[in-house]
Amino acid sequence: MRPKALLALLLTAVLAATGCGSGAGSSADGPVRLLVFGAPEELAAYRTLVEAYEKARPGADVQLVEASDRKDLLARLATSVAGGAPPDLFLMNYRFYGQFAAKDVIEPLDDRLAASQAVDPADYYPVAWNAFRWQDRQLCLPQNVSSLAVYYNRTLFAKYGVPEPRAGWTWNDLVATATAMTRDSRGVVVKATESEGAALRPAVHGLGVEPSIIRLAPFVWSGGGEIVDDPARPTRLTLDGPAAREALKNLVDLRLAYGVVPTDEEVEAEDDESRFANGRLAMLMSSRRSTTTFRSITGFEWDVAPLPIYKEQVGVLHSDAYCMTRGAKHKDAAWRFLEFAIAEEGQRIVAATGRTVPSHIGVSQSPAFLGPAQPPRSAKVFLDAIPTVRALPTVSTWPEIEDVTYGILENAMHRGDRLDDVIRELDRQTRPIFARGEHG
Incomplete structure (x- = not known):
């Protein structure tokens, strides 16, 4: 059986058995578990982000759960949801999150966004932001707009x-x-x-x-x-x-x-x-x-x-976003990290590693992304493409x-x-x- 077919069966089974409400916990305390995948250099970028967050907020605890590749991430997410112990956050491309959105695995973020002093949707490229809207709800917040x-x-x-x-x-x-x-x-x-x-x-x-x-x-x-x-x-x-x-x-x-x-x-x-x-x-x-x-x-x-x-x-x-699971045990703590990662400071940190074309418009046009210190020297190519970019179906x-x-x-x-x-x-x-x- 293909891994993606197995994933669909796992999600269907867990949701039929347990439903997918808001989860048992929304504690303000950590630790926050963040599921990601990538090459070693990409994972190093996320470690840098986590270290900066924990340094800026003493007592915060964010634990990276590192998948070996995308299929491993999808399988881990499916099995953790099925087992009742999903990560608080996961990073996923818009082409793949629809299977989880359809099963109501992802926590909508509209209410938290409305109350946020750190994140204003107007500061972000619409093509990336809108790629993570599902049935008129903002499910995930994009970190990049490649x-x-x-x-x-x-x-x-x-x-x-x-x-x-x-x-x-x-x-x-x-x-x-x-x-x-x-x-x-x-x-x-x-x-x-x-x-x-x-x-x-x-x-x-x-x-x-x-x-x-x-x-x-x-x-x-x-x-x-x-x-x-x-x-x-x-x-x-x-x-x-x-x-x-x-x-x-x-x-x-x-x-x-x-x-x-x-x-x-x-x-x-x-x-x-x-x-x-x-x-x-x-x-x-x-x-x-x-x-x-x-x-x-x-x-x-x-x-x-x-x-x-x-x-x-x-x-x-090409856009990836941070998504919060409905079954997250530490939603308030997860949201605080998500705000940091998506806002200017967090996006500057990851942009400096080379990993992203920042979804935050101001950061994308700053030296954090366009600075000539490291290649590619023609980084503006990525920004010039944004007005022409189209999304694949979700x-x-x-x-x-x-x-x-x-x-x-x-x-x-x-x-x-x-x-x-x-x-x-x-x-x-x-x-x-x-x-x-x-x-x-």
Whole structure:
């Protein structure tokens, strides 16, 4: 059984058995348990935040519960809710919180916000804030408002004399650049027709991009298409439209026609983020969260560029928020920490670690985020993208949809499945999942 299917069963079982009221406790005392996941550098950012909070408020006690990855976090949250001992707070992306919102696991924060002297919704980017509204209630408070960007190895670009990506570049520019940066061990460009021979496989690939809906979506939108029939109440994918078909074909052609992205075997052996950090990937499409990892790079200089465009600049929202569980034992103490983490001081602390594009407008425009002391020097790329950013649907079954579509898109990119068959299979497998979903 898939982990996400198991998660849904666990949530259903616990809520049917125990209900999901406000929980037994709302004590003002701690300790506050905060469930998070991330790479070691990301977890270090949250430890820094907790240490600053505890130093500023003697006697406060916040305990980080560190999951190994997102699936581990989802499983831990589900089982802890089922066992009647959930964390007080958890950090989750808007694409995944709907499954918990639909089961009434999350404590609405509207009343606490109305009484807060530290947090004013007007100070935050609406696209991130609104992503965590569910049925007219504010369930979680966003810490970041990232989007996809193209990380690139400036040292490699200079070495091979290839112009660096710039604002306004197109998808065709991306393909041409990735082709020029796909090199063998001698530094010679590897043509797609040559790249399958073991002796001629690239030592450096031009681009890393995962074959997923969240990577595909901004290019579908940029070309004037849609990925679902109704963003608010989706019932099906709409990848059969002309703009979506073009974007999907171009995504899989990065491997099939041009050979600029690593094979599935190569990705299995070394993921794209590690490959970039090790100097074997010229460009990588990723969100702001990669910055903390890449700041440890010492062997080359890197920066970020905006996404390429089809017809217009469009980004896809990447945003995580702090959510309070209904069954939290220390809600007042949890709220005090949440206020600190979301307000200016807390956001400055985490922004300085490189982890976030702050959701707080003032902090995002301050030296805490834009300061040139650490890379990327073009951090403003992330801010320039915010007006163009669109959110993916928050239907409760969206995690299952991402899970199913990833496997189909991965086969399309690496196995060469026919485009019509891919689109048909995506629709066949996801329609029943959409039908089971609840909407915010």
